[in-house]
Amino acid sequence: MTDRFRQRAAASLAGLALTLAAAASAETTADGRRSGFDYMSRETQSMQRDDSANPGMLWVRDGEALWSRKAGPAERACADCHGDAKTTMRGVAARYPAFSEEAGRPINLEQRINECRSERQGARLLPYESQEMLGLSAYIAHQSRGLPIAPPDDERLTPFRDKGRAFYEARQGQLNLSCALCHDDNAGRRLAGAPIPQGHPTGYPLYRLEWQDLGSLQRRLRNCIVGMRAEAFPYGAPEYVDLELYLATRAAGMTVETPAVRP
Amino acid sequence: MAGALINVPANVKRGETFEIKTLVRHPMETGYRRGPSGEAIARDIIHRFVCTYDGEEIFRAELFPAVAANPFIAFSTVATQSGELAFTWTDDAGHSQTETVKITVA
Numbered sequence: 001m002t003d004r005f006r007q008r009a010a011a012s013l014a015g016l017a018l019t020l021a022a023a024a025s026a027e028t029t030a031d032g033r034r035s036g037f038d039y040m041s042r043e044t045q046s047m048q049r050d051d052s053a054n055p056g057m058l059w060v061r062d063g064e065a066l067w068s069r070k071a072g073p074a075e076r077a078c079a080d081c082h083g084d085a086k087t088t089m090r091g092v093a094a095r096y097p098a099f100s101e102e103a104g105r106p107i108n109l110e111q112r113i114n115e116c117r118s119e120r121q122g123a124r125l126l127p128y129e130s131q132e133m134l135g136l137s138a139y140i141a142h143q144s145r146g147l148p149i150a151p152p153d154d155e156r157l158t159p160f161r162d163k164g165r166a167f168y169e170a171r172q173g174q175l176n177l178s179c180a181l182c183h184d185d186n187a188g189r190r191l192a193g194a195p196i197p198q199g200h201p202t203g204y205p206l207y208r209l210e211w212q213d214l215g216s217l218q219r220r221l222r223n224c225i226v227g228m229r230a231e232a233f234p235y236g237a238p239e240y241v242d243l244e245l246y247l248a249t250r251a252a253g254m255t256v257e258t259p260a261v262r263p
Numbered sequence: 264m265a266g267a268l269i270n271v272p273a274n275v276k277r278g279e280t281f282e283i284k285t286l287v288r289h290p291m292e293t294g295y296r297r298g299p300s301g302e303a304i305a306r307d308i309i310h311r312f313v314c315t316y317d318g319e320e321i322f323r324a325e326l327f328p329a330v331a332a333n334p335f336i337a338f339s340t341v342a343t344q345s346g347e348l349a350f351t352w353t354d355d356a357g358h359s360q361t362e363t364v365k366i367t368v369a
Contacts, residue, residue: 050270050284051268052268052269052270052284052286053268053270053284053286053335053337055286055288055333055335057268057286058266058268058286058288058333061266061268062266209331212290212291212331212332212333213332
């Protein structure tokens with residue numbers, strides 16, 4: 001790294017801090033909960049706001065095409081049962097994870113999509129982070145954009161939510177950290193150069209500039225777990241779904257932003 | 264390459280400057296990475312972007328490996344007449360994608 005580059009990097013960091021201080025708190029709730037959107041630079045915020053600059057919209061458009069594409073031996077598309085996603089899927093993603101009778105436990109949106117694929121379409125299951133799964137989940141979650149996160153008021157979810165909370169608060173990994181240590185106790189402060197957000201899952205699946213790709217909440221959770229030097233559970237592990245459930249409850253009432261952009 | 268987002272105002276006044284925003288999906292593989300078994304991953308980036316306005320070239324960009332995946336390119340031009348804007352992205356693998364948008368100049 002040349003000196004000139006270092007100077008420029010320092011200057012842009014100072015600029016970032018200024019824009020952060022000046023950023024409008026449109027996504028802040030009355031009780032002080034803040035979306036990760038609030039911690040971003042003004043440039044990244046306007047990238048998310050503008051649908052023609054937000055790369056997540058590429059996946060949303062993919063998902064729109066997949067919604068009406070027939071799949072599996074049943075030759076049935078999502079649209080054949082659910083009709084126009086713009087009306088039928090409005091607010092659905094804001095309610096997930098939700099309790100599934102078949103599974104006997106909460107499932108997240110991705111698992112719900114796969115349940116539909118196996119039960120109704122007889123189609124192959126879509127793996128996490130496959131372009132098809134990201135497209136469909138982004139398209140469905142996008143229909144809830146602007147609506148409040150509304151975890152279902154379902155007694156059966158309580159034990160799983162408690163487990164999620166325990167996981168959130170438990171220290172783990174070689175660094176002996178818990179989620180709460182960063183996202184509750186030190187939110188708003190900095191970890192290296194980056195601000196620590198409060199960890200509200202408001203915009204998933206989202207486009208992360210670091211990934212240069214869209215990613216699910218599970219990818220983000222594994223990211224943090226690896227950062228704590230703990231061993232990550234596989235994608236879709238019940239531990240992560242319980243955690244997703246707790247996070248949704250913690251973020252209840254905050255606005256869905258899908259597809260969000262994060263640095 | 265699959266999918267591009269293009270934002271052009273549908274109606275512009277003659278002589279007015281308007282902004283064109285384009286976003287295309289591409290992995291922009293730098294050529295510096297190695298695969299799981301150590302083999303080099305060949306460079307595959309969009310190296311050329313061209314925009315024509317009624318057949319006349321109005322904007323061209325040459326891109327290099329430092330450009331991020333899914334490159335976003337925005338530029339402006341002056342509205343002269345109603346017509347077609349054509350955008351072409353060309354990558355190292357020889358694939359090229361062209362999208363067209365019509366604009367009405369009043």
